[in-house]
Amino acid sequence: MPKFESPEHLREYRRQLLARRDPKQPQVLVCGGPGCLPLGSEEVAAAFTEELGKNGLAAQVLLKTSGCQGLCDQGVRVLLRPQEISYQKVTPEDVPEIVEATLKNGQVVERLVYEDSATHEHLVHKADIPFYRGQNALVLRKLDVIDPMSLDDYLALGGYRSLRKVLTEMSPEEVIDAVERSGLRGRGGGGFPTGRKWRVCREAPGEVKFIICNGDEGDPGAFMDRAVMEGDPHAILEGMIIGAYAIGARKGYIYVRHEYPLAVKRLSHTLDQARECGFLGNNILRSGFGLDIKINRGAGAFVCGEETALMASIEGFIGEPSPRPPYPAQQGLFGLPTVINNVETWANIPEIINMGPEWFAAIGTEKSKGTKVFSLVGAVNHTGLVEVPMGTTLRQIIFELGGGIRQDREFKAVQTGGPSGGCIPKQFLDLPVDYDSLQSVGSIMGSGGMIVMDTGSCMVDVARYFISFLHAESCGKCTPCREGLKNLLFILDEIIAGRGEEEHLALMEELCAAMASASICGLGQSAPNPVLSALKYFRAEYETHIRDKKCPALVCRPLLKFTIDPESCTGCLACVRECPVGAITGKKKMPQELDQELCVKCGLCYETCQFDAVKVE
């Protein structure tokens, strides 16, 4: 890659790049996103390399590994361009047929195409599949069509055009003005107006300022930021360079969870490319503006997603938050003005500059502009990343895009906002998804995790899960959070163990009120949400656990009883091998017996049995 010395040089390079590229050249894009990777996308890509070579097509067909293509449950996904054929559930064994039928003879392999469950119609093109039809991809727009390691791919789709525009045509004030007018609010969950944050930072006294990208996506059940960092890293970087120019920062940090090794690798590569090409360094595109950005890996602490804790850990300290104000935009990293935005927020910036703030502000609702990416997972038929305009209803997302509840079970709740959010019950399915509506029902939008639950999930167990997660992750600095979580967990454990008492519910509410008002940071302040929302909407379920000592969803183990049905047991001994306490005994090929005294109710026998002989009540 050349080093771009001037805006004209970049423009000319792109012109030649587009002239060199043949839009009709066949392309095979194998999804390498967070969903397809564990299903074996590397093996599928390797099979394509081999098969294309065998057929002498290696030079003609462009093979790429793309970012997330969505609809993860149907992975490994493969996109064939320019016909835009979308194949699913592709295995290495399918590859020879795809090469022979589609690439050589232009025919569609019907069995690898999405089949509509209602009409049984085969939908060959991505745009026709209901999962994608209701989406409006701005941030995810390029994920399925570019190789994230290729700067050329990013440039070909208009990459760094916004940076060029900003550096040549706009003053920093004009950039901030545009971001303010767009109405963009922080996508990490807080929802603070991005433009206002930038303005405060720009106007803060001092020469040295910083920008930070918060890629410490810790909410369990959320992988939007991972997919964007791995799938379109240059968009994040371009947004950051524009932001740094606007506020006057010369140094930036990208803070990524170490649990996302591929994101770290891709972003490091992206920064190397940007330095080589002159998008980072001194005098970027001859503008006089200079910037460098480095990567910091998180070290495995959820609380570091909180901005003040994140900055403490960049400084070399443990991730303990500090009270705000002062806000980071006034006194942030090393005590200096700092803008810290989430991955998705940064990735929105180039498109806002490119298309204009009015275009962006026309999408969404009055107070929540633009789109939001959600990771739709759990008990829905179709799981994966969805990007919808703000204001889309939960029902549309879960039932139209997600295709409804798996195995025709009944919808019970949807959990949004991770451990800071809550479970939203059926009566709010028509709620428009935006910052304010979700808050009004006791949850938050959060970073975008959306976990759908059916009647097989127990709301007491879900509340306990989040409290146990937060209890382990609380940094311990302030008493309300540290002690509050400890006691909430104790009470929930008592309830689950069948030792719950009526007074426990009022006690939990009292604890929650104290934590929400007295904790230092967002972790403790919002920690009561999972408990309070469950108490508000699913109180009867708590009461059944306490009064009847029963778990209606058959989840809370101490309240369950496992037995072996002698009629169905074949004596295969699979459960005997699995039982950790030796509670199951009997002769081979004879029905087994389970000793209730020894049983620890782990349920491994229930999971293992292939003959449904283990019963649970």
Added chain:
Amino acid sequence: MDQARLDAILSRYEGETADLIPVLQDIQDEYSYLPKDELKEVAKRLGVPLTQIFSVATFFKMFSLLPKGRHQIKVCLGTTCHLRGGQRLLESVGHRLGVEAGYTTKDMQFSLDTVGCLGSCAQAPVVMIDDKYFARVTVDKVPKILKPFK
């Protein structure tokens, strides 16, 4: 202490206080734990009190003061994995290896840990061994995924 090995890591940094966590991460990656003598040397070279180093080393989950096994098993306990039986899966893996989460097998072959979320929620429950992901792991698949690493 192997001075050259540690120098190779420290030479990547400018020796500032803010380099502490990246330096410890590199040591963790390279040694699979944070050896005591190395930490003392890091304290000297970065000018950071040893107490601060120990507070950092014990605060973050990534760091270990004891050597880890040859293969790192991470059982995901994210929300979706939890709902799909992640806890049972963890118990099954632990039962087969004879260790609890947070510990290493006697033969130093495996370390078993849990992780808050691996971000592959669509394929829950997920297990990661070294840098390889395993999708939709049920209890009966556990022996099969462990086998190549034994």
